[in-house]
Amino acid sequence: MPAFPVRPVAAVLLGVGLGVAAVVVAQQEPQSVPEPKVGLAQGEGLQPLLRPNPQAARRCSARLAIRERPTPADPTNYGERRPTDAEGGRVPNQPSVIVLHETVMSLGDTLRFFQTPHPRDADQASYHLLLDRRGMAYRLVPDAKRAFGSGWSAWGDGSIRHRPLSSPLAGGSINNVALHLSLESPADGRGDDDAHSGYSRAQYERLAEHVLIWQLRWGIPMRRITTHEAVDRSHSRRDPRAFRWEKFDRAWWQAASRCGISAEGPYGLDALPQI
């Protein structure tokens, strides 16, 4: 038996004895159909795409006077970027995707939550950075560590499973390669409504600056900046609600200009925003 079904036209030609024509048709058929990829080799597509430039990140950080207030999360709420998956295969573990969130809770409640020990797996959560309404940045988890920001998630087809399939928590995640940043929600965003009044100008400005530094430090192109809603696989996360990409784009363009980074270069947008 061939590895694939013979097409009807080829079968007819074979049946009436047109040997030469039949051979020609048969030779046009693929010799084998690749097996679809399933299982745990899921880290593909999550590799870093650009060469990191930590020198440029340091220069830009100084130019923009980037400040972070150290407010470390409790160690139960984050972990290591792991080099292997559940079956011991090597997987990407360098930051290559930036995921945006909102807190929903107030700033104080959010910080308390992350600084509280959570021995139960299901309660553990964290971001790398948090921006309050004034744009103040709180550093919760170092870039080099794995923040628990989007537990069940994927970037395109890319996701990494660190638990065996037999585990009820086996769903893949992009936390191993993600940098998570959250925006403090406005007062009218504490509930479960579809939208709210949005984020402050200072938040957009500081967000763009921190994202730009991350892009330079880790080699992350603009198309790898996304939202929790876009990468979530549980169908339960919608944050950051009321986020306006055009406001982010304008703020990014301004920050990049101050650092001498071209918006048409590898870090920038595909097209310049209208400002």
Ligand SMILES: [Zn+2]
């Ligand atoms: Zn989120």
